[in-house]
Amino acid sequence: MKPKLEVCGVSYSYHSLEGETLALSNISFTVDNGEFIAIVGPSGCGKSTLLSMLSGLIEPDEGEIIIDGVPRTNSGAGIGYMLQRDHLFEWRTILSNAELGLEIQKKLNDSSKKKLHEMLNTYGLEAFKNARPSELSGGMRQRAALVRTLALEPDLLLLDEPFSALDYQTRLAVCDDISSIIKSTHKTAILITHDLSEAISVADRVIILTSRPGRMKGIVPVSFGEGYVRPLERRNTPEFSTYFNQVWKELQTHD
Known part of the structure; x- marks a missing residue:
């Protein structure tokens, strides 16, 4: 079975009068149908730029984005985009x-x-x-x-830090609520966030990017067993701190 999404060697640079700034370099990963992926990385590493490319708002300078085996530019796939504010x-x-x-x-x-x-x-x-x-x-x-x-x-749901504007207590509850809704509908989803705990609590896999230009640093599969579906339940398991330390270590390690 083909992946729902394939990101193949994608790079992107911003251009200004001052010159060229490489935002993302050689990003490659796949997302299976119904999978929930979280992407983390330092501020300015290109996470939102990556979502903009996945949605078709901007085109990669290099590489290709494929949805259901078809290049995104030719794909009729519906893409839903949730931003930081509800608008x-x-x-x-x-x-x-x-x-x-x-x-x-x-x-x-x-x-x-x-x-x-x-x-x-x-x-x-x-x-x-x-x-x-x-x-x-x-x-x-x-x-x-x-x-x-x-x-x-939508065939693919993109989430650009949709809980960041909420206070911490509300953020925990809404993240638990909304991610559970997404999983119950079996939607394929990609969340970008600065909150490592949030990423680990919702994701099937966590993709880690380096600082700018964003490159692939690592991918951490996350599994809590069938009994721990909701994010708040996952946060209370012994495995949670193990995954947190693993992701944190990856972020702190310099190539």
């Missing part, structure tokens, strides 16, 4: 915010509306569908943003 519009209700992607892509019909209501109900937002974003907590707003993204039924 819900205050003048729209939670329901109409959740409908926005479907509306833009002209996919809002009776069938998609029914599925959307089912999702709002499943994820505890049905009672707030007529509320405005300012009436909801930060965690509920992020959940609404996730529903908006999942409503488009």
